[in-house]
Amino acid sequence: MKRLPDEWEGSFVETVVPASQSQWRLDRYLSETDLPVTRSRIQRWIRSGAVSVNSVVVEKCGHGVSEGDVVAVTIPETPPSTAEPEPIPLDIVYEDEALLVVNKAAGMVVHPACGHAHSTLVNALLHHCGSLEQFDDPVRPGIVHRLDKDTSGLMIVAKREDAHAFLSRQLAERRIKRGYTGLAWGRFAEPSGTIDAPVGRHPRFRQRMAVVEENRGRRAVTHYRVSESMEDGSLLALALETGRTHQIRVHLAHLGHPVIGDPVYGGRHKRLAGTAPRRRPKLKKMLDVLRRQALHASELEFIHPFSGRPHSFKATLPDDMKQAVVMLSDSTCTTGP
Missing domain, CATH: 3.30.2350.10 (Pseudouridine synthase)
Structure with a gap:
């Protein structure tokens, strides 16, 4: 297989279809460009969602291009083949x-x-x-x-x-129990609930996931319970029944309650702009403390592979999430919605 030069990896290439190549298959068209790779690798890129035509992701190699179409390729980087030991502290x-x-x-x-x-x-x-x-x-x-x-x-x-x-x-077999603690924007209408909605790749933004139609994603189930409701956010206990990529973040955003601090699914500056002006300075300070999505895998339960006995563990909230809870809390906070 032809190796892609290092300087090409991770780059973005854009071309415009000329009249002479109109109605060509997408994979054939790209194989005739200056991309230094085989047609089979181009086909893998197309199927993985790395190619768009006129800003719309196309995953069919046989898609016909037309004169003037703008074809863009986000060239995937080659993942590492090995990992080396490094003296990094572990908890x-x-x-x-x-x-x-x-x-x-x-x-x-x-x-x-x-x-x-x-x-x-x-x-x-x-x-x-x-x-x-x-x-x-x-x-x-x-x-x-x-x-x-x-x-x-x-x-x-x-x-x-x-x-x-x-x-x-x-x-x-879904016998490992995984519990999460999260902070989500807004107050929930119900004290608890289940989100049962399929999750798959976002149809346009391929680095994101989204709630999609059943035939375009996999079943995803998240259970939630409101532990504390505050003026601008809610402290949640969450449990996964399935384990899809970004599942909790996608499901809560789908409900209109994105995870606080999540820059990908609308939980950061986009949500901050929609809050009451009188509350905004305080919430901005909270986001300055919370530099990531407020989601913590707080509980874990499984059967030990050798003893056959159940093992369960809990992890307290990290300091940034503790501070965020304090900054969200005020005299109006209550338990439940």
Whole structure:
């Protein structure tokens, strides 16, 4: 396979279809441009949502282009093939010969990926316990489930292949219980509820997820309970029945209550602009403290792969979320909506 030159990776290429190539297939048209890659790789890019025609993402290789069409390609970066040990501090809640439970800090990426080759949780784990190097996956050794970069909280990491297989099976069978604490904008009409709405790639903005039609996404179920209701926001206890990418963030935004601090799903400056002017300075100070989405994986329960006994763990809110709760609270706050 032809290797893409390093200087091309992560770049954005835009071309205009000439009259001589009108009605060509999209993949054929791009293969005749200056992109130094094979047609098969271009087809993979198209199917992954990296190509747009006139600002609309097109995922069909056989899409016909017309004269004057603007075809844009966001060239994917090549992900790292290995991870190296790095001496990064870890907050280890529990550890034995089979697994670890880690309280991941906000801002830490779980495993090496495009744009994040170093300083990830996996790099830290490889330094802490070298036995992870025996896993077949050199980039995600022992990882059972993931958290977004700016979501903090509890994660299970397997130290052995048999433990990883057991825990992954539990996760697939929805027997691992994962509880979250979050802050969302606004007051909820009901004290608790269930959001059952399919989640898939956003039809136009491919780096985001969205609630989509059933045939374009996967079933996603989130349960929530209002722990405290304040004038501008609500403290929530959340539980995942499924584990889709950005699920809680997408579901709460879909309800009109985005996670506070979330810049991707309308929970930061966009929402701040819609608040009462008298409250805005205080809320802006809160967002200055809370530099990420206010979401924390606070509870975890699973069956141990060797003992067969249930294990449960809780992690208190990190300081930035504690401060945000205090700044949201005032004399009008109540319990429940």
